[in-house]
Amino acid sequence: LPTFNRSFAFHYQFLKKNIPLKKEELDRKIKTIPAGVDTKIFKPAKSKPEELKILMIARMVPYKRYYDFIEALSELKKRKISFTASIRGDGPIEKKIRKLVKEKELEGKVKFLPKVPHNKMPNLMREHNVLVLPSYNEAIGMVVPEAMACGLATIVSDTCGATTYIDDGKNGMIFETFNTQQLADKIEKLSDKKLREKIGLQAVQTIRKKFDIRITTKQLEKQIIECL
Template sequence: MKYQKTVGFILKRVDCNDGVASHCETLIRGLKAHGWRIVMITGPVFYDSTSITRFATLKSLVEDWVTFEKINPLVPDFSCLLKIYQTIRKYEISLLHAHGYSMLLIARILQIFTQIRCVATFHPSIHGNDPKLLKEKALQVNHLQYQFYLGLFTPDKFIAYSSEIANFLTQDLNFPESKVSRMLLGIDTDLFRPPTAEERCLARKKLNFQEDELICALVGRLSWNKGHDILIDAVRQLRTEHSITNIRCLFSGSGHEEKQIKDYAFQSEEDQFYFHFMGFTEDLRDIYWAADIFVLPSRKEGFALVVAEAMACGVVPIRTPAGGAEDQIEDGVNGFIFPFDDSETLVSQLKLLSNNPQLRKHLAAQAYKTAQQKFTLEKMINDTIAVYEQASLKGI
């Protein structure tokens, strides 16, 4: 196949309200600026009235968007494979980027007929209706299953968006380091930046927060995996056991567990004041600019792009040691890391920050410095293109 700067993004599904869709939008913009064309090949697309703008934006950025009502990645049907094959030929796609390792079987079948190359990224997450079971589920990693599947359908290159994922591939699964390209996700640091005093005041006024209140933000899909219950428990404990009543929580996101999480938060009339749910938010700057602390108690992550965005806005990050934590936070230097499902440690960290404005200011400045040094959009795009070109040229 003639080498073209055209890549097909292949995903099992697209949720326009989550971080994968946000990353795809950022990546596509950067690739287009360097002369690449992108074709989306996906299973069902989900959006609502709050996230339809992202869907429209993604659609406007790509050459075409081929969708299927359902893609079975383990037993793909002939009509699905034929349609993808025809799309590859039509747009002279030279490379598939599988967002999620489950799509690698489809990529391997297509490679037999087209000689197309493939790179793959992981976006690990877990799902479930019972938060108490998710901790155990997160720890149950079937290494043999991963080794068998990924060994059988190995892409030309793995892109690891965090040190944790890179270590999982090379150390736990024993893939050669030459197969794995570690690169950190990038953000638009011109967009995500610390607010001026006026911008911070306006953001707080817009969200009905007072200047003397301590605002904790959590941006993420309303899923028990994100650990909303851990932050809710911690704030409730700060109020009742430590008499810290100026703390309020701001949640941004939507998802299938929305009703359950809200029911967990709103157990009294008083809770209506302390916990504020905004739904999915297209422009997150007001949230970051109004916040003092960004908390992400996730049980499983790939990188957690929202943490990098918050850091770039000068917000103190606190998170669990899920994917990306090692790259984002040096504990006690530019933020804090606390153990999974450990609301007690989170309480201690929030109490410390509540009582020490100077420490908050220092950690926020260090978080901003880290974001400027490590999470640049330009580096991510350049690194991605280098991997694409390396993989694509193998097929010439």
């Protein structure tokens, strides 16, 4: 690998960290090109829900850390924070997640949504104002930039590749993976309607200016030409 003399185009800064090269070689040989979002499809709602409505969209597998999400919601309930949460996903641990929701007495707060086709996903996102992705070591999590394009305030773990899109505290929030108290703290901050709307607006502007699919496609085309 150290002997290559052409650029590699990687989608995520997250992956760049795992290439066994010195920083000078990384900066010279590897170009980071984030995955883009079609902002003509993923766009904000004309009006946002008044109440705190949290969404998690992910396969129900261990590394997605649904357990951490439910624990954080349980903590919010203890703090008497008003919220509702929606879960869209299926997979091998679904029964365990449903059981945990029941054990934490969150049935009145959390609902499990049926499968949604991808072309209906923007509508689902626009029905909420916060998206959480607590995954452990996820390459990206495209639901994050898509939700940002829809004007949602997003919260992601620090081992998720989607941190590429987030300037912590400005257009989204980042928390320490596995730290459910910190995740609850971040969500609680977004119970402030003005703050979450401000972050949501910044998120839309970020995606449109830097990560629209038409912009990232041109970047990739340029990199391919340079490699020829």
